[in-house]
Amino acid sequence: MFLAFKEMARAKVRFALLVAAIALLVFLILFQQSLQNGLITGFIGAIREQSAPVLVYSVDGQRVIQGSVITPPLEELVRTAPGAGEVGRIGQGTFTGVPSGNGDGETFDVTVIGYELASDGEGIGAPSEVIDGRLPAGDGEAVVSDADVPLGFGIGDTVTLQPGGTTIEIVGVAANAQLNVSPTLFASYDTYVDAVKSVNPDAGDPLPNVLGVIPADGFSPAEAVVSVNDQSLDLDALTRDDAAAETPGVAQVQQSFNIIFLLYGLVVPCVTGLFFLIVTFQKANSLTLLRAIGAPAGRLVTSLLIQVVVIIGAGLLIGTLLYFPVSQQALGGVALSFETGAVVFWSVLLLTLGVLSSLVAARRVLRIDPIEATTGQGVGA
Amino acid sequence: MKLALVELRRRPGRFATATVILTLIAILLMFLGSLLDGLIASSTGAIRAQDADAIVYSDTAQASFVRSRIEPDVRAAVEAVDGVTQVGGIGNVQLGARIPGNGPRDLAGVALFGYEIAPSDVPAPPPDGQAWADEVLKADGVEEGMTIELGPARSPIEIVGFVSDTSFNGQGSLWASPETWREVLSANRPDAQLGPDVWQGLVVRGDGDDLPARIDAATDGATETFTVSGAIDAIPGVSEQSATFNQIIGVTIAIALVVIGLFFALLTVERTSLYGVLKALGAKSATIFSGLVVQAIAVTAIASLVAGALVVVLDLLIPPGSIPLLVTPTRLVTSTLLLVIAAVLGCAFSLRRVLRIDPASAIGTTS
Numbered sequence: 001m002f003l004a005f006k007e008m009a010r011a012k013v014r015f016a017l018l019v020a021a022i023a024l025l026v027f028l029i030l031f032q033q034s035l036q037n038g039l040i041t042g043f044i045g046a047i048r049e050q051s052a053p054v055l056v057y058s059v060d061g062q063r064v065i066q067g068s069v070i071t072p073p074l075e076e077l078v079r080t081a082p083g084a085g086e087v088g089r090i091g092q093g094t095f096t097g098v099p100s101g102n103g104d105g106e107t108f109d110v111t112v113i114g115y116e117l118a119s120d121g122e123g124i125g126a127p128s129e130v131i132d133g134r135l136p137a138g139d140g141e142a143v144v145s146d147a148d149v150p151l152g153f154g155i156g157d158t159v160t161l162q163p164g165g166t167t168i169e170i171v172g173v174a175a176n177a178q179l180n181v182s183p184t185l186f187a188s189y190d191t192y193v194d195a196v197k198s199v200n201p202d203a204g205d206p207l208p209n210v211l212g213v214i215p216a217d218g219f220s221p222a223e224a225v226v227s228v229n230d231q232s233l234d235l236d237a238l239t240r241d242d243a244a245a246e247t248p249g250v251a252q253v254q255q256s257f258n259i260i261f262l263l264y265g266l267v268v269p270c271v272t273g274l275f276f277l278i279v280t281f282q283k284a285n286s287l288t289l290l291r292a293i294g295a296p297a298g299r300l301v302t303s304l305l306i307q308v309v310v311i312i313g314a315g316l317l318i319g320t321l322l323y324f325p326v327s328q329q330a331l332g333g334v335a336l337s338f339e340t341g342a343v344v345f346w347s348v349l350l351l352t353l354g355v356l357s358s359l360v361a362a363r364r365v366l367r368i369d370p371i372e373a374t375t376g377q378g379v380g381a
Numbered sequence: 382m383k384l385a386l387v388e389l390r391r392r393p394g395r396f397a398t399a400t401v402i403l404t405l406i407a408i409l410l411m412f413l414g415s416l417l418d419g420l421i422a423s424s425t426g427a428i429r430a431q432d433a434d435a436i437v438y439s440d441t442a443q444a445s446f447v448r449s450r451i452e453p454d455v456r457a458a459v460e461a462v463d464g465v466t467q468v469g470g471i472g473n474v475q476l477g478a479r480i481p482g483n484g485p486r487d488l489a490g491v492a493l494f495g496y497e498i499a500p501s502d503v504p505a506p507p508p509d510g511q512a513w514a515d516e517v518l519k520a521d522g523v524e525e526g527m528t529i530e531l532g533p534a535r536s537p538i539e540i541v542g543f544v545s546d547t548s549f550n551g552q553g554s555l556w557a558s559p560e561t562w563r564e565v566l567s568a569n570r571p572d573a574q575l576g577p578d579v580w581q582g583l584v585v586r587g588d589g590d591d592l593p594a595r596i597d598a599a600t601d602g603a604t605e606t607f608t609v610s611g612a613i614d615a616i617p618g619v620s621e622q623s624a625t626f627n628q629i630i631g632v633t634i635a636i637a638l639v640v641i642g643l644f645f646a647l648l649t650v651e652r653t654s655l656y657g658v659l660k661a662l663g664a665k666s667a668t669i670f671s672g673l674v675v676q677a678i679a680v681t682a683i684a685s686l687v688a689g690a691l692v693v694v695l696d697l698l699i700p701p702g703s704i705p706l707l708v709t710p711t712r713l714v715t716s717t718l719l720l721v722i723a724a725v726l727g728c729a730f731s732l733r734r735v736l737r738i739d740p741a742s743a744i745g746t747t748s
Contacts, residue, residue, distance in 0.1 A: 014646060017639055021643060024636045028629065060477035069533050196572050200573065202450075205572075207571065264409065270401060274399065275643065279647065
């Protein structure tokens with residue numbers, strides 16, 4: 001161990017370069033992990049966090065809420081499906097909104113999700129859980145996603161939709177409930193209809209975009225899905241989780257990031273393995289001499305592995321420290337968060353891969369024949 | 382320099398690992414860049430194709446067609462602006478399309494545009510009920526002469542031919558007459574229908590760099606006008622995507638720089654005594670260092686070549702409609718050039734070490 005640290009202290013630049021490379025890679029991997037999760041949460045969080053166990057789209061909507069339109073005949077078919085218990089209308093639109101809480105008077109793309117309010121403020125499609133404030137009790141009130149609060153969408157603030165001037169007051173906050181990576185308001189269905197008509201005087205009566213369904217007694221959500229889909233080829237019922245996962249774009253985002261993670265994950269062990277292999281070659285003569293004067297091979301390998309663990313550990317630590325402040329920011333409307341699970345996962349994986357990659361160098365060390373000290377040859381021979 | 386190339390040729394194994402690592406980094410760079418290009422192209426093609434000097438939205442639309450309404454009086458004000466030579470209305474609606482031969486639940490996403498001024502490489506509006514289709518829709522089974530049905534109202538549209546690079550919001554576009562667009566919009570999205578002569582946007586041809594500003598002034602701020610490139614950047618998410626990807630690409634290049642620096646620094650340490658001998662024989666530091674740079678460029682070029690080929694293969698393997706990858710020669714060349722610059726800069730780590738080598742150290746060395 002003494003040997004390992006002494007060597008590192010005397011060749012600071014080369015070991016520092018390796019630490020820097022690993023730290024940058026770790027930072028990038030963790031940053032992109034946060035970006036991926038933030039993107040997906042911002043994209044479909046509202047679907048995950050709403051209360052309807054089953055969402056029914058029209059096939060035409062292709063699993064995009066705003067693209068789906070439920071015509072009256074389709075709505076009737078859903079309501080009469082054996083697996084459907086309670087059914088509620090849900091409408092969604094994107095508007096230009098100005099929150100009163102934003103001192104700069106900035107305008108935002110605001111998503112309004114309208115659901116039919118029950119007398120207690122609950123309703124099918126309401127946010128499952130409000131972490132601050134309350135659910136809307138009537139028209140003109142809304143719950144907002146927590147990621148939107150810093151943008152000026154706090155409780156007590158109002159959002160004015162343009163043009164038309166419809167005003168919605170924020171009365172509650174739900175966690176991770178954005179849609180389309182934009183400020184998202186859960187309001188009454190009538191508030192949504194008013195919003196549509198106020199921005200477009202030519203608009204006809206908007207039809208619901210999707211229907212929220214609570215399965216009938218004796219039906220699981222999956223069974224209710226089958227029951228509704230059996231009613232018509234134009235209906236596309238999905239459980240809440242499936243609706244979130246199968247929103248167009250989600251799978252593509254995950255596939256793209258997985259390829260990126262795979263490539264970055266391969267670079268780390270390659271860099272580490274290459275570095276220690278070259279270093280082992282460079283100090284071949286010294287290692288041979290050490291073996292000749294009685295140093296056991298195991299000790300030399302241990303020294304190598306200690307260096308690997310320390311270097312990767314330092315890279316992980318610095319990379320994580322770089323990642324921490326970045327993970328507290330929002331990036332282009334995407335709220336990032338510190339992913340502890342990702343830090344642990346990647347630390348274990350990269351450390352394991354790094355140690356494995358250094359086994360090539362360790363094998364070289366084990367092959368050293370002390371007798372070569374008398375011939376001037378080492379592992380590099 | 383010749384010595385460096387001879388070493389590369391005779392002992393390629395010495396450079397193999399670095400080449401593999403650089404290949405991985407080059408793949409990353411090219412993949413990230415191509416992904417960005419694909420995302421941007423699939424979102425902005427319809428705007429990029431506009432043969433116009435300005436695109437006009439209503440002031441609160443945030444550069445979104447579906448949120449924009451241009452009333453006839455606003456259009457008249459735009460037409461009266463000094464220097465404006467031509468004004469055409471434009472609008473779109475995004476719907477699911479039923480393609481003959483596909484399953485009843487297997488719909489293609491399309492963006493139907495109604496237009497008065499034809500974009501580049503798009504013919505004049507066809508007769509009502511017909512449309513030009515973007516060729517990306519061929520992957521969904523769309524063919525010339527076919528009639529597809531749009532939206533829940535099953536509005537029939539006959540495809541009369543194909544155009545290219547006009548996708549919008551990740552969907553293949555259809556280009557139809559204004560009447561066809563209005564009819565399809567009203568039938569399928571009553572909440573988005575517009576009155577007679579009301580448009581979602583205007584495409585304007587005219588003179589002067591300040592044309593957008595003059596238009597907005599003439600409408601008393603009722604409009605927000607962009608150049609075509611400005612309209613592309615204003616599409617929600619485009620600039621954010623570009624900034625994020627470019628930052629990631631930048632850090633990846635920095636990693637390449639560090640990796641190359643590390644590799645050649647180690648190589649230099651390994652060959653210190655040999656360089657001592659070369660210096661003793663009269664070789665200059667500049668000669669030795671330029672040899673390192675040549676090796677770095679050669680290794681980077683080989684890695685980039687392999688990476689480019691692999692990214693092209695990856696592009697061919699990815700099924701249409703999944704990952705929006707757009708591999709272009711420009712992107713591959715740009716990534717290679719960036720890596721070469723990183724390689725040269727990375728070599729600079731070794732410069733100090735090369736300069737420090739004392740020719741006298743050659744005396745008594747064994748290797």
